Amino acid sequence: MVEILVRGEAVERAAAERATVTVQSRWQADAPDEAMGRVATGHARVAAEAKAFAASGAVESWHADRVWVSHHREWVGEGQPQRLVFTASASVTATFVDVEALGAWIGDLGVEQLHEVGGIAWSLAEGTERELAGRARSRAIADAVARAADYAAAAGLGTPAITSIREPEATAPRPPMAKARGIELMAASDSGAAIELAAGELEVRAAVEVGFAAEADRAGD
Structure with a gap:
């Protein structure tokens, strides 16, 4: 094992x-x-x-x-x-x-x-953030499963089975690069004209540590 x-x-x-x-x-x-x-x-x-x-x-x-x-x-x-x-x-x-x-x-x-x-x-709205976090966690697990399968295949092992799942740290949305853009534009405005703001995208990240167990592949025995 x-x-x-x-x-x-x-x-x-x-x-x-x-x-x-x-x-x-x-x-x-x-x-x-x-x-x-x-x-x-x-x-x-x-x-x-x-x-x-x-x-x-x-x-x-x-x-x-x-x-x-x-x-x-x-x-x-x-x-x-x-x-x-x-x-x-x-x-x-x-x-x-x-x-x-x-x-x-x-x-x-x-x-x-x-x-x-x-x-x-x-x-983000609370509901949107919760939905994105759920999708990110699911994809993080899938990413871990794929990585473990690659390692197992390279080492001549059978299909790995999950033995543990651990979330290393909490995640939060990242602020977009456009965070301060509106304020810079406002400083240059002296006519009272509306300022065009661009919010950009926010990121919700998920990371997970997953333990697996795999046995030697005996298919060729």
């Missing part, structure tokens, strides 16, 4: 279905009330728009943080007193299912100095 241990792998791909983005409203001023007031107004607008997108079905979920303020001393020049600067900030995070709506929103927000858009995190 000979033991054979192989690793099977498989990849399933699908176009991203969700785009999560964070919009931060941020402003600096000499007085805390000025900074807070400017951010509170802009933040309220962003939150209201996210809520409207959710009502229309373009956004799956969203949440808004509270406005907060901090301060620091800024160097002005040699021999001059430092300037006390107050910074107010607040953010809204939304998960879009309508990529075109997201592109239009980013283009609209990009013309205002108050708002900063963070990187877009692409993802």
